[in-house]
Amino acid sequence: MSEGETESAVDELVAGVLDGEHRALARTITKIENREPGYRDLVSALHGHTTGTAVIGVTGSPGAGKSTLVDKLAKAYREQGLTVGVIAVDPSSPYSGGAVLGDRIRMASNVGDMDVFFRSMSARGQLGGLSTATADAITALDAFGKDRIVVETVGAGQNEVDVVRTADSVVVLVQPGSGDDVQMLKAGILEIGDVFVVNKADMDGATTTVTDLREMLHLREGSTGTAGHHGLGSLDADDATTESDADTDDEWDPEVLETVATEGTGIDDLLGVLDDHYTHLRETGELDRRARTRYAAEIRQLLRADAAGLLEAEIDRHGGMATLIDAVQARDTDPYTVADQVLAPLADCVERRRE
């Protein structure tokens, strides 16, 4: 495809998305996923049309009931007259690159309702790229005019945690009687949850799990103090003052809810808490702060990727990585010198352009 053609294809897609065409939206997300030529222009053009739609992240261990909950959540929003976009992220095989994306099976409540736009995405083994692709897909759904966006992912691994960080409100799903799950949650996920949902609450052990969670969240507040999401709280903070601080200032106290997603029990409560959380974010200015943090991360990520691209080209110019390795291995040179050599023209260029 020539440059001109790519350009007009991008314009056409942008017009389609803004016009509410489902096909154009689907195509746009494919372009984003594939990193097809013109995808950057596409996302750039769409960004101007976004309004900062509320994004809800849903995470939890496999089998906790994420997809079923998301289905019911989407239905509840639809009943309020809101349109919904859902992105479900599943892992892909590191060997074949293939994937079975199964979250769609649970989307039974919104059959034939095109105002719930459900899209499955796979990790495709791209390091750090998954969160970028997801963020770009959110941009597309936002520009399309969705009122709520839900991102669903298995919360295991850095990639997925990054994905969930693209959300304004994070829902962590836990199943009852999963003492080990709660243990697992201690590392990482516990800190990013704004709402904890004990799903399958009709099962034995639900109450215990709720109690366990509340206790652990209490510990979290005690140890991280008001720094909360940034995890920068001083470890030697006096517990008593931290505690009273948390009550009086802007800190959001994570809620623990019970649901039975298959029957739709507790979904209204969840919706209520999510609305409260969003209001809280807006009123405290945290919404803005989070958005800024996200943009910063996004810009840095893009810069790193682009700079890496430039460097790859420079490495090729030096005869390729293998040649450089040979030289290092033969003790003709060392990794630091190689890095300096490869980087030198870039650094020079930056220096000159600055003036």
Next chain:
Amino acid sequence: MSTGQEQRTVRCLVAKVGLDGHDRGAHVIARAFRDAGFEVIYSGLHRAPEEIVQAAVQEDVDVLGISILSGAHNTLVPKVIDGLKSYDAFEDTLVIVGGIVPEEDRADLKAAGVAEIFGPGTPMSETIEFVREHVDR
């Protein structure tokens, strides 16, 4: 210059449509597609044609594989294809059918827009090869 190289992956929807509870074949083909490096979305059982269309459009799949063993293919498959057309999605979706389709029905299905029909005993590799050859992206 751009970030990252282009990463194209064949996306398939493996769909069970209508009152047909036999999904072993669909599961086997879903796995085979996955192992071939495709991204597979499985519809689940007992889907209405509109649901299949909704999924195919939203997921922007390259391939729609309809598994059908109930004998209702003459009714259901054209409905799916019409639905795709109404969203302007038929042209670039490769529609294939797997299952029990009598010889005399095949010509009609192909005329309706089905690219190929794979009966029982078709080697997995043949189906995968067909998809690779006919997906243009």
